[in-house]
Amino acid sequence: MSEPTTTEVKEVAFFGPTGGCALAALKLALESGCRCSALARRPSHLLSQLSTLPPNILENLTITEGNVQTPTAVLETLRSQTNPSLPRKYIISGIGGAPKFGLNPFRPTLDNPHICQEAAEAVLSGLRELKSGVTEGEWQQPLMAVISSTGLAPGELPFVMKPLYGMLKHPHDDKLKMEGVVATAEEGLLKWVVVRAGLMTDGPAGGAVRAGYAGRVKNGNEKWGDVEGVAVGYRISRGDVGRWLFEEVIGQDGGEWVGKRVCLVY
Ligand SMILES: NC(=O)c1ccc[n+]([C@@H]2O[C@H](COP(=O)([O-])OP(=O)(O)OC[C@H]3O[C@@H](n4cnc5c(N)ncnc54)[C@H](OP(=O)(O)O)[C@@H]3O)[C@@H](O)[C@H]2O)c1
Incomplete structure (x- = not known):
């Protein structure tokens, strides 16, 4: 008689789940049977956004009420359900600030201009705390995806978008710092993917998403456009960012x- 096979239940921690990208990924993750945790400042708002999901699917979601600046709330969101000494295997962060327009309407800033950097630092602090409680051999590096923006490196933007992106200096500085936090973390703490999304829309998911990065070489599989190098484009829907995160990261x-x-981008 053959041994019964066990399928791994994937555990995912979400930060910023009420934002369109992370929300789309969260919905797909829950629908596919992942066990998810989410940090939300307003759990009732998140639950209303998920109200189309059947109650049995929502049983796989644990919401921690709190702010990303509260270490205990971050830690609670990170902990695996099966082994609370370890983090969940996947971490998706779509945290971002709300735009704030000051005296210069062409230079909007954010309600918290450092929120992305702070969120990344908070998650990494939580991971360090968990890692310090287990032996080196027990530690399992989670895979963390953070949502950033195109236009942070030369060659990423179509020419006509450059003036618009020039106005986004403050949010982009914060995104670059967030990227730096995850990319320069000490060896062995985590694995990471930075998603530099194009201008976001609330359009439907299912578009022809193209994905690329500096130095990428075509591999002939035609997936995500099989782009050579960076994918240059204008926009992408939040639903498609979430779909990509679900399909590729999780x-x-x-x-x-x-x-x-x-x-x-499309
Ligand atoms: N707009 C664009 O064209 C564009 C392009 C590229 C990248 N991005 C970036 O991509 C990311 C995702 O964007 P999105 O539109 O999907 O989401 P979003 O609408 O920017 O949502 C931001 C999320 O962060 C949460 N948040 C903010 N401050 C928090 C705090 N202190 N503690 C806990 N949660 C906090 C918000 O929660 P609440 O519901 O409690 O507010 C919300 O869930 C953002 O960083 C955004 O700046 C945007």
Whole structure:
């Protein structure tokens, strides 16, 4: 008689789950049977956004009420349900600030201009705390995806978008710092994927998403446009960013995108 096979239940921690990208990934993760945790400042708001999901699917979601600046709330969100000494295997952060317009309407800033950097630092602090409680051999590096923006490196933007992106200096400085926090973390703490998304829309998911990064070489599989180098484009829907995160980060353990700054556009 053959041994029964056990299928791994994937555990995913979400930060910023009420934002469109992370929300789309969270919905797909829950629908596919993942066990998810989410940090939300307003759990009732998140639950209303998920109200179309059947109650049995929502049983796989644990919401921690709190702010990303509260270490205990971050730690609670990170902990695996099966082994609370370890983090969940996947971490998706779509945290971002709300735009704030000051005296110069062409230079909007954010309600918290450092929120992305602070969120990344908070998650990494939580991971360090968990790692300090287990032996080196027990530690399992989670895969963390953070959502950043195109236009942070030369060659990522179509020419006509440059003036618009010039106005986004403050949010982009914060994104670059966030990227730096995850990319320069000490060896062995985590694996990471940076998603540099194009201008976001609330359009439907299912578009022809192209993904690329500096130095990428075509591999002939035609997936995500099989782009040579960086994917240059204008926009992408939040639903498609979430779909890509679900399919590639959770579904494929990050695949070829681990350790890369991946531009996602149509
Ligand atoms: N707009 C664009 O064209 C564009 C392009 C590229 C990248 N991005 C970036 O991509 C990311 C995702 O964007 P999105 O539109 O999907 O989401 P979003 O609408 O920017 O949502 C931000 C999320 O962060 C949460 N948040 C903010 N401050 C928090 C705090 N202190 N503690 C806990 N949670 C906090 C919000 O929660 P609440 O519900 O409690 O507010 C919300 O869930 C953002 O960083 C955004 O700046 C945007």
